[in-house]
Amino acid sequence: MKKLLGMVLAGAMALSMVACGTPESSKSADAVKETEVTTKAAETTADSTASDEKVKLSIYHIWAGGDSKAGVMTEILDAFQEKYPNVELDIQTDTYDAYSNKIKTFAASDSVPDVTTMFGFSALENIAKTGTLMDITEFATTDQEIKDTLNDGALGAATYDGKVYYLPAEVTVEGMFYNKALFDKYNLTIPTNFDELKKCIEVFKSNGIIPISLAGKESFPSLHLGQYFLERTKGSSALSKIAAGEEKFENPDFMNGLTMYKELVDMGAFPENIGSVSYDMSRQYFVTGKAAMINDGSWNIAQYDSKDDPEFGKNIVFTPFPAFTANANGVQDSVAGTVGAGLALSSKLEGARKEAALNLIKFICVGEGANKFLDQKFLMPVKKSGDPALLGNLFPQVAKAVSEHPNFVQYDNLLSGAIGPKLNEAMQELVVGGDPATILKKMDEVTAKELGK
Amino acid sequence: MQIGKKKLDIFLLIAPAVIIYLVFCIIPLVSSISYSFYDWNGVNEKIFIGLGNYKELLGDGEFYNSLKNNSIIILFAVMIQIPLAYFLAEMLSRKLKGTSIFEGIYFLPAVISTVIIALMWYFILNPNEGFINVFLTRVGLENFKKGWIGDNKMAIYCVAFVNVWQFVGVSMVILLAGIRAVPQDIHDSCLVDGVSGIRKSLTVTIPLIKEALITTTVLSVTGSLKMFDLVFSLTNGGPGSSSQVLATYMYKQAFFGYRYGYGVTIAVAIFIFSAIFSLIFMRITQNKD
Numbered sequence: 001m002k003k004l005l006g007m008v009l010a011g012a013m014a015l016s017m018v019a020c021g022t023p024e025s026s027k028s029a030d031a032v033k034e035t036e037v038t039t040k041a042a043e044t045t046a047d048s049t050a051s052d053e054k055v056k057l058s059i060y061h062i063w064a065g066g067d068s069k070a071g072v073m074t075e076i077l078d079a080f081q082e083k084y085p086n087v088e089l090d091i092q093t094d095t096y097d098a099y100s101n102k103i104k105t106f107a108a109s110d111s112v113p114d115v116t117t118m119f120g121f122s123a124l125e126n127i128a129k130t131g132t133l134m135d136i137t138e139f140a141t142t143d144q145e146i147k148d149t150l151n152d153g154a155l156g157a158a159t160y161d162g163k164v165y166y167l168p169a170e171v172t173v174e175g176m177f178y179n180k181a182l183f184d185k186y187n188l189t190i191p192t193n194f195d196e197l198k199k200c201i202e203v204f205k206s207n208g209i210i211p212i213s214l215a216g217k218e219s220f221p222s223l224h225l226g227q228y229f230l231e232r233t234k235g236s237s238a239l240s241k242i243a244a245g246e247e248k249f250e251n252p253d254f255m256n257g258l259t260m261y262k263e264l265v266d267m268g269a270f271p272e273n274i275g276s277v278s279y280d281m282s283r284q285y286f287v288t289g290k291a292a293m294i295n296d297g298s299w300n301i302a303q304y305d306s307k308d309d310p311e312f313g314k315n316i317v318f319t320p321f322p323a324f325t326a327n328a329n330g331v332q333d334s335v336a337g338t339v340g341a342g343l344a345l346s347s348k349l350e351g352a353r354k355e356a357a358l359n360l361i362k363f364i365c366v367g368e369g370a371n372k373f374l375d376q377k378f379l380m381p382v383k384k385s386g387d388p389a390l391l392g393n394l395f396p397q398v399a400k401a402v403s404e405h406p407n408f409v410q411y412d413n414l415l416s417g418a419i420g421p422k423l424n425e426a427m428q429e430l431v432v433g434g435d436p437a438t439i440l441k442k443m444d445e446v447t448a449k450e451l452g453k
Numbered sequence: 454m455q456i457g458k459k460k461l462d463i464f465l466l467i468a469p470a471v472i473i474y475l476v477f478c479i480i481p482l483v484s485s486i487s488y489s490f491y492d493w494n495g496v497n498e499k500i501f502i503g504l505g506n507y508k509e510l511l512g513d514g515e516f517y518n519s520l521k522n523n524s525i526i527i528l529f530a531v532m533i534q535i536p537l538a539y540f541l542a543e544m545l546s547r548k549l550k551g552t553s554i555f556e557g558i559y560f561l562p563a564v565i566s567t568v569i570i571a572l573m574w575y576f577i578l579n580p581n582e583g584f585i586n587v588f589l590t591r592v593g594l595e596n597f598k599k600g601w602i603g604d605n606k607m608a609i610y611c612v613a614f615v616n617v618w619q620f621v622g623v624s625m626v627i628l629l630a631g632i633r634a635v636p637q638d639i640h641d642s643c644l645v646d647g648v649s650g651i652r653k654s655l656t657v658t659i660p661l662i663k664e665a666l667i668t669t670t671v672l673s674v675t676g677s678l679k680m681f682d683l684v685f686s687l688t689n690g691g692p693g694s695s696s697q698v699l700a701t702y703m704y705k706q707a708f709f710g711y712r713y714g715y716g717v718t719i720a721v722a723i724f725i726f727s728a729i730f731s732l733i734f735m736r737i738t739q740n741k742d
Contacts, residue, residue, distance in 0.1 A: 101708055104496045122711070126496045217689050273580035273603025275692020281582070417494065421710045432692040433605070 055356045056088045060106075060113035061343070064093030068302055072376045076369040080360060083368075087356045107132045115357050118166040118344035120157035122416050128160040134345040137164040139358055149366040154381035157339035157409070166344035167365035171379040173298040173402050174224045174336040174410065176322075177394075180315040182209060182292040191322045194232075194260070201269045204292045212264070213291035215282035216274035219428035225295040226261055226427035227336060227411040228321035233257035235330035239414045245451050249443035256327040258436035265431055275432040287312065295321065298398050302377045305392040318397040320405055337407035339381050422446045488717040495713035506718035515694055516719065519702045522609045523678055526698065529613035530620070530673040537617070538624035538669065543654060545625070546632040556629070560622035567619070571686035574615045578602045578687075608688050608696040616683060620676065624669040631665030632658060667738055674734075675727050699723050 059077070063069035081089060092113065094102060099117060104126070106112045112132045118124055127133055140146055140155055141164070150167075158166045178190050183200070186207060191197040201211040215221040230238075234253035241247035264270070271277045271285060283300065285291040305313035320335035343361040345354070363369055366382055374386030377395045379402070386395075412420035426439045489506055491499040510516055541559055545552045562570060577584040580603035589598050602611045635658065643653055659666070681700035684690060690697035690705070697705075699719060707716025 107496050126494060126711070129497050217691055271581060273600050273692075275605070275608070275695075276575075276579055276601070276603030276688065277581065278575075281579075418710045418712055428691075429693050434693065 053352050054086055054088065055352050056090060057115060057353060057357055057360065058090040058092065058113040059115040059343075059360070060092045060094070060099075061115075061117045062094055062096050062099045062341070063117075065095060067095075068299060069373070069376075069378060072372050072378070076364055076372050079368055079372075080363050083363075084356070084359070087360070089360075103127060112346045112348075114346050114349055114353065115343055115360055116346070117341055118158075119341050120168075120339060120413065122413070122420055124158070124160050124165055125416060128163075128165050132347055133165045134347045134349060134354075135163045135165065136167070136345060136358070137162075140164045140167060143362065146362060146366050149370070149382045149384060151381045151383060154339050158342055166342040167361045168339045168342035168381050169365040169369070169373070170340040170342070171298070171381045171402065172338050172340045172410070173379060173398055174227075174295065175318055175320045175398075175401060177286065177294050177296055177304065178317040178319070179286065179289060179292050180317050181311075182289065190317055190319065193322050194324045194326070197322045198264075198267070200292070201264070201267055205268055210271050210285055210291035211269045211293060213282045213285040213294040214270040214274060214431065215277045215279040216270075216428060216431050217276055217278040219424040221279055221282065221295070222427040222431045223412055223424045224297065224336070224410070225321070226258075226430065227408075228295075229257035229261045230254055230330070230411060231334060231336075231408055232321070232324040232330045232332060233260075233327050236408045236411065236414060239411065242447060243414075243416065243419075243451075249447065250437070250440040253327070253329050254440060255436060257330075258430060258439065260324075260327065261427075261430060262436055265433070270431060298379050301394045301398060305377065305394045314393050316394050318394060318401060320401060331406060331408065333405050334408045335401050335405040336410055337402045338410045338413060417450045419443070419447050419450050485717055486721055488714055489721050491714045493714040494711040495707070499714070502714075506715050509715065510718050510722065515697065515702060516699075516722075518694060519697045519699045522612075522696060522698050523680070525609050526613045526616055526677040526680060527674050529610075529617050530677045531670060534617040534621050534673060535624055535666070535670060538621050539628050539654075539659075539666075541621070541625045542628035542632055543658070545629055556626070559625055562619045562621075563623045565619075567682040568686050570615065570619055571683050574611075575602070575687055578611050578615075580604070602688050602696075603692060605692055605695040608692060612684055612687055612696050612698075615687065616677065616680065619683070620673060624673060627665050627669045627672075628662060631662030635661050667734070671731060671734060674730055678727050678730070679723055699726075 061073065063073035067073075077089060077091060081087065100123070103112075103116065103118075103123075106116075107127045107130045110130075110132055112127075118127065118133070140150075140158075146167070154168050155164050158164050158168055180190070182204070183190060186203050188200050188203060189196070191200050204211040212225075214225060230236075230253075233256050234251070238247055238251070238254070242249060271282065271291070277285075282291075282294065283296065283303070286294040286296075287304065304316055320333065323332035324330075342365060345357050345361070349357050365380075370380050370382050370384060371386070373380050374382075374384060375390050377386070377391060379395075379399060385399070412423045414420075415423060422443060426434075426443055430436065430439055488499070490501060490503060492502045492505065493499040545556055545559075576582075578601040580586055580598075580600045583601065585601065586598045589595060600607055602608045639657065639661070643649065643657060648657065679700055680698055681704065684696060684698050684701050685704070688696045690701045694702075700723065703716045703719035703723070706712045706719060
């Protein structure tokens with residue numbers, strides 16, 4: 001027993017050490033911070049032009065490692081340091097998963113890095129409540145360059161309780177990617193409504209091609225597709241009513257939506273044994289021509305476009321999910337477009353370091369950084385466009401879809417606390433064979449618990 | 454006076470160890486348990502709800518489902534892994550050529566990272582592109598194709614099987630050490646008395662290596678109870694939640710569902726099960742001594 005207890009305790013110790021491990025570099029940054037604050041306290045009103053004063057800033061972001069933005073983000077930070085040699089950046093990076101755990105620890109222990117990645121909605125809500133993020137409303141709404149460049153309404157996602165907390169640096173769009181070559185082969189046209197989609201599914205199915213590639217091992221892909229069924233049958237306005245306790249998930253429209261989703265599951269529209277199909281594998285089905293369609297996000301444009309086969313990217317068509325003809329009580333032509341991650345500041349910054357940090361996020365999110373992102377086919381919430389020669393076939397289609405269609409925010413992002421993650425799970429449950437009524441009932445149970453707090 | 458000084462010396466000498474033990478072991482453990490009495494998302498204010506999380510846990514269907522899946526893994530470990538390990542150990546204990554090579558081969562899975570093992574078996578057991586089903590199709594045995602990790606009912610058995618495959622070598626090495634410690638004169642008397650084969654195993658070898666058997670059973674049961682990495686990488690608890698185990702369910706609640714307090718409650722449950730099991734097991738073995 002003692003041995004076992006010892007083992008358990010050792011495990012707990014290892015865990016606690018991992019959780020408490022603050023990066024060495026941020027500690028040294030803290031030390032520099034102290035001296036900077038004292039020397040610069042007198043000149044807090046200095047304007048934003050680069051000064052010769054040496055300033056050290058820590059930046060914590062997730063566009064690194066295996067992320068598709070890793071290369072361009074490194075370039076942007078290099079360009080910044082070249083332009084502002086007085087600012088020394090201490091760069092720390094993480095994967096998204098590690099980030100989402102660590103940022104909570106940073107906030108709870110009041111050690112948020114000077115500049116940090118931040119996401120909208122529930123993530124922002126949780127962190128902003130702790131008071132560790134700087135309110136940048138004044139800067140974001142009065143700075144001329146930001147006002148001229150940022151899309152209208154882009155700051156909405158970065159706002160909590162009436163205050164702006166970060167500058168957004170990405171827009172994520174989810175919709176249908178079609179392999180036009182396969183559609184031509186079987187004399188099919190790109191479906192514009194649900195009935196046409198079902199016909200296409202039947203044809204592909206009978207020819208041994210996976211109609212729509214989808215992953216069931218992870219939960220988010222089934223939500224990215226499933227949200228369209230709720231959007232077409234009722235619309236996202238219902239979610240704010242649900243959050244206010246005025247509406248329930250178990251309503252006739254949502255029921256219809258999920259029943260139609262289930263209809264596709266039963267038709268065999270998705271890969272067999274979907275529960276074991278990973279997100280990577282589902283994309284593999286699409287790029288190798290084993291599947292004719294995939295509902296995916298704009299973050300994969302570069303992958304689809306620059307596939308080894310140059311012809312492949314030319315044949316991809318992007319549209320929002322087809323409109324409904326029956327049960328069409330929602331919005332029919334909308335596309336899922338969400339203002340995503342951006343960069344926020346620690347509330348501890350003052351004086352020259354605050355100026356430098358504001359300058360840095362402006363540089364990345366609306367200045368030269370934005371140009372570089374656009375050139376690499378990443379959607380940005382800005383009124384700029386990248387070099388047309390570099391954009392390829394797919395990027396302009398996605399950009400056009402977002403600007404020409406009404407946008408709705410990814411459904412789980414509109415739900416607070418445990419409800420959002422639960423909606424992901426619910427959709428996953430549906431595609432592996434769950435029953436719509438039970439799933440909606442479960443959603444209402446979780447919602448009631450969350451609202452009852 | 455002398456005794457008092459001696460006591461002080463003793464205290465000073467053990468103080469560093471005790472302090473490290475307290476700071477890194479006892480305090481985190483106790484504070485972790487205390488989180489289970491709160492409704493907490495890991496960031497914001499903790500709300501004290503007493504035994505609320507425990508009440509919810511007792512009525513949580515997915516918790517029982519995870520517990521059932523853990524039990525399947527434990528059953529596989531005890532009923533298949535240990536007998537198999539004993540069989541292999543018995544074979545390798547004979548003085549034949551090449552036994553050390555096989556010893557190495559059987560032990561190999563234990564030194565490979567679990568994530569790599571999970572990935573490898575994912576490519577074998579995947580129903581669509583996996584080696585087994587592709588092989589069956591190629592040789593014309595399509596009727597024998599199964600859903601493996603893509604099948605609601607089979608996924609957990611696949612996990613349990615891979616777990617056996619991974620750890621049978623470890624159990625084998627422990628048992629082999631036990632068998633080799635059996636004195637040569639016992640083998641000689643068996644030979645003289647004409648005891649061999651299964652009878653020798655049951656009446657001579659197994660009673661003599663009881664300690665090793667107990668050790669490996671405790672290790673495999675507690676290992677199966679807290680299993681996380683294999684399930685997380687092989688099936689991610691799926692399809693749906695058909696292969697969810699306690700540790701992955703805890704992770705899902707704490708880090709994915711923003712429910713830290715409830716996650717800790719599940720962790721406490723794992724701790725309690727492990728403790729109960731080891732207490733029962735120790736009581737049984739003590740009685741026999």
